[in-house]
Amino acid sequence: MTYLNDHFDEKLDLSKVQDRGSKKWVAMMLPEHVKLIRQYNEESKKAPRPQLDEWDLETIQELIEIAMKRNVDVEMKTWKDGEFFYRAGRITWVDLNRRVIEMEDTFQSFTLTLSEIVDVTIFE
Known part of the structure; x- marks a missing residue:
């Protein structure tokens, strides 16, 4: 055995x-x-939409204003359909009526919806 x-x-x-x-x-x-x-x-696999409070939205607004005044590159983190997307470039125009931000990078111009933005990073 x-x-x-x-x-x-x-x-x-x-x-x-x-x-x-x-x-x-x-x-x-x-x-x-x-x-x-x-x-x-x-x-x-989808990520839930981040819940932004009043302070977060105010911070995003201030960073956008600073980036426009200084004319520097920014990285926008957006959320759409359970996924995060990152776009970098310079802010050329903010249209509050349509609630969009127009940006351009070295290759193209593009538009981001204000309601999709969850974070902004300034590159100096």
């Missing part, structure tokens, strides 16, 4: 086992279930 256990332990090397992960279960699921699981995984 001892010989059999020793021999079994020698051949059982779990480092060589290649698990297929969730692939082995997909064949037993309905396509609707697979679709819902994929949607859930995508939604769980």
